[in-house]
Structures are given as C-alpha cells and as structure tokens.
Amino acid sequence: MSSRKILILNGHPGQTSLSKSLCAAYQAAAEASGHHVRCHDISQMQFDMDYGQSGYKNPKPLEPDLAAFLEDLEWAEHVVMAAPLWWGAVPAKLKAVFDRALLPGRAFDTRNVNFMGLPAPMLTGKTARVLLTSDTPSLWLRLFYGNAVKKFISRQILGFVGIKPTRFTTFAPATDAPQAKVGTWLRTASGLGAKAA
Template sequence: MSTRKIIILNGHPGQTSLNKTLAEAYRDSAINAGHEVRYHDLSAMQFDMDYGLGGYHSAKPLEADLEAFVGDLEWAEHVVLTTPLWWGAMPAKLKGAFDRALLPGRTFDTRNTSALGLPAPMLTGKTARVLMTSDTPSIFLKLFYGNAIKKILSRQILGFVGIKPTRFTSFAPASHPAESQVKAWCEKSAELGARAA
C-alpha cells in the first residue's frame, strides 16, 4: 500500500469531544500505517474568525495557526475533517476558519475563470473524508434536510477549491453514546486512517 500525505482538522471547538477522539483514532492509525500526518485541533487554534470589513483586496493577514493550516492543505494529498452537526451546519469557529483561510490567490484563482465565471480551484488532486457526528441519523439528514451540510462541505467549500471527491462517515446518535458504541466508532475511524480513506 502506498503512503499518503494527510492533513487532519478536528473541527470541534471544545477542548474535549467525541470528534477529537475520532480524529485522534484516525491520526494514530494513519501514522502507524506509515502515512505522513499533520494534525490541527480547532480548539487550540488562535485566530479572529470574523472576516470583518476587509474585502479580498484588503484581507486580514492570516494568523500563525491559519497560515500553518493553509500550508498543510497545500502540502496534503488527503484532507480529513471531523465536525459535529450543530443546528444543521458546522460550528461557527470552523466556518470562520474556512472564511479566513480559503482565500483567492491561495486556494482559488479569480483571474482564471471557467465559461460559467467560476474561479479556477488551486487545491486540486486531493481527496477528503469528513467524519461527522450528529443526533440526526443519516437517513433523516437525507430525507428531511436534503443532506444540506454534506452539499455545503463537499461542493461549496472543499469542492470549490478543488478538493474532491469528499466522502462522509456519519456517527449518530452522538450526544450520549454507550462506551461500546464509541469504541466501535473509534475502530471505524482507525480503519479509515490505516487506509488513508
């Protein structure tokens, strides 16, 4: 099996979480399998998540944690994200990281557009895996909400900058899982990490 360069972002803003546990299970297994891994923990990242009044022509300079994150996105071949589903979307701090870090000239090229006027993605040749925790089972997420969060992440964020395909693994219900369930979920994350899938 060939090894891959992997960036992992635990996208839960809390210092302790099921998402962090899943991210660490994936990370440890990937490292043990010989993959190169760079790990980022949203709860430890320091940055202003508000884009503010600046436009793309006067964007805020990236803080050190965001600069490291973007550099590792550029380096990686495979992107792994853990996120909880909160109010049908991702946590505000995670959205703020994307707002601030995914900038033109670095992740997409507004000077090179398609026939539809879309900027050229600059992070092509990478794949993604999202490990998502929620209380909403996957079937209800699809039937009642049209997989909105999955479409946003795979098409409007990761896909927009060239990272695709994005595959999802859902863990639900996640608020009060039994210890045996958490163990099974960690084993699933570890299996994915070993394969860099």
C-alpha cells in the same frame, strides 16, 4: 500501499469531544500504516473569526495558526475533518477557518474563470473524508434535510477549491452514545486511517 500526506482537522471547538477522539484514532492508525500526518485542532487555534469588511483586495493578514493550516492544506494529499452537526451546519469557529484561510491566489484563482464565471480551483489533486457526528440519524439527514450539510461541505467549500471527492462517515446519534457504540466508531475511524481513506 504507498504512504500519503494527510491533514487532519478537528473541527470541534471543545477541549474534549467525540470529534477529537475520532481524529486521534484516525491519526494513530494512519501513522502506524506509514502515512505522514499533520494535525490541527480548532480548540487550540487562535485567530480573529470575523473576516470583517476588508474584502479580498485587502484581506486581513493570516494569524500564525491560520497560516500554518493553509500551508499544511497545500501540502496534503488527503484531508480529514471531524465535526459535529450544530443547527444544520458546522460550528462557527470551523466555518471561520474556511472564511479566513481560503483566499484567492492560494485556494482559488479569480483571474482564471470558467464559462459560468467560477474561479479556477487551486487545491486540486486532493481527496477528503469528513467524520460527521450528529444526533440526526443519517436517514433523516437525507430524507428531511436533503443532506444539506454534506452538500455545503463537499460542494461549496472543499469542492469549490478543488478538493474532491469528499466522502462522509456519519456517527449518530452521538449525544450520550453508549461506550460500546463509541468504541465501534473509534475502530471505524482507525480502519479509515489505516487505509488513508
């Protein structure tokens, strides 16, 4: 298998988390298999989370951490994101990364629209894997909530800018999971990393 360029984004704002451990397991296995990995951790990223009222015609300049993230997103062939499910969506700081960094001219082209008026995606040719931690079991997430968070991430964020397909691996219930279960989950992340899947 040829090596791939992989961007890993830990989307948990805490200094320590299961998401961070999953990212570390994925990274170690991916690098051991010869893949090229760049990592970002939102708990370490410093930027203004509020896009404000500047609009796309006069956007706020990207802070260094966001500029580096966007450059690595453009560089990557495969994007891996780990995030917890909080109140049916992702943490606010993770959403803010996309609010601030996915801008016209870099992520999508408003001058080139399709028949429905949607701008052309500019980050095509990339795939994604989301490592989702949750206290809601996968079956309930699908039956009661229609997999809303998965649609939101895969269609309205990543798919909108051309990153697809997005595949999900869900780890649940995550709070107070026994160490044996966590160990199994970390091995799952390692297996995905080894295959750059």
